[in-house]
Amino acid sequence: MGQELSNYELEGADYLLKVTTVNTPLLDTSKMDYFYQRGYEETKKRIKEIIAIS
Numbered sequence: 495m496g497q498e499l500s501n502y503e504l505e506g507a508d509y510l511l512k513v514t515t516v517n518t519p520l521l522d523t524s525k526m527d528y529f530y531q532r533g534y535e536e537t538k539k540r541i542k543e544i545i546a547i548s
Contacts, residue, residue: 509547511536 504510513532518525537544 509544511540
């Protein structure tokens with residue numbers, strides 16, 4: 495998923511949360527609910543790490 499974002503878009507990020515998806519293009523808007531759920535699940539797993547950085 496992150497491969498589709500340019501380095502320019504990522505430079506300003508304080509934290510980059512990588513979410514693994516299988517055979518799902520980032521810009522496939524029909525999968526927005528799926529992306530949201532995967533992001534939520536990954537954030538819950540890494541919340542302590544995210545808080546420690548900020």
